[in-house]
Amino acid sequence: MSVNWSKYSAPQTFYPLAGRLIPWFACVAVVLMGIGLYMGFFIAPTDFQQGEAYRIIFVHVPAAWMSMFLYVVMAVWAGVGMGLNARLSFMMAQAIAPTGAMFTFLALLTGAMWGKPTWGAWWVWDARLTSELILLFQYAGVMLLRTSIDDVRRADRASAVFALVGVVNVPIIYFSVQWWNTLHQGASVSMATGSKMASTMLMAMLLMTVAFWLYSIAVILARVRCVMVERESSPVWDEKPTAVQETVEAR
């Protein structure tokens, strides 16, 4: 079976399709978040070293993963936009940046909330923390470049180049706990060695991660739809082909 993927990259197909997908992603995200929180607070046991403070992991790790993952996805869309000169790809990159920045901020904030009781400090200039802070500045840079350049096409390209160059920082964040002697603990979950956590803790964390992932897809699709109309202001993308007729009749 062959799927004509280029069909879905056409704005007039993508716009209504995205609109139909948003409620599904949002609903599943809410349900998984509910189950994840229940497991995290009521089923996962108390950590023998960190007591109840460790429960911050259920927002901290998913937020931190999303901050890095969304940056890579944003850079990929920016790269595709540069390569194919595709406006929709640039719009996707534009729509991803605010959500990525939000998760980076949350990773840093919840990290501070975890650091204070376990390390005795809200913040340390540790490799992991510093590189994550730089990621926040990168998101800010990508968004500021866009708003500071009036010509949309130049803004697209400038922020895409910035995003692509900055992607170097993502592996630095990820491997920082191995490359440098950091205060931040190493990975609790790894592809090579499996998990070092209790299975219910791991399950709750993974559920929250999937929920954050679906949440991100829902808000990014909602944002890209807004961006499409704001940038192109073309009413033909409306879900209903009869929208023009209805608007006329409604007058």
Add this chain to the structure above:
Amino acid sequence: MQWGSASEFFAMGGYGLYVWTSFVATALCMVWEVLSLWRRRVAVRAEQRAALLGGIDETTA
């Protein structure tokens, strides 16, 4: 389950401030993002509608 009472649950073994700040901040950010997108969507629809009406006015005039 490890909680004897609701107050024990909210105390989080003495880490309540840190744990609840993290979760509440995350929830607030998400709610704020969804609300701001909803408002943006309302504005976009109004703009779309205005463009539609404007376009038709030009052709019928």
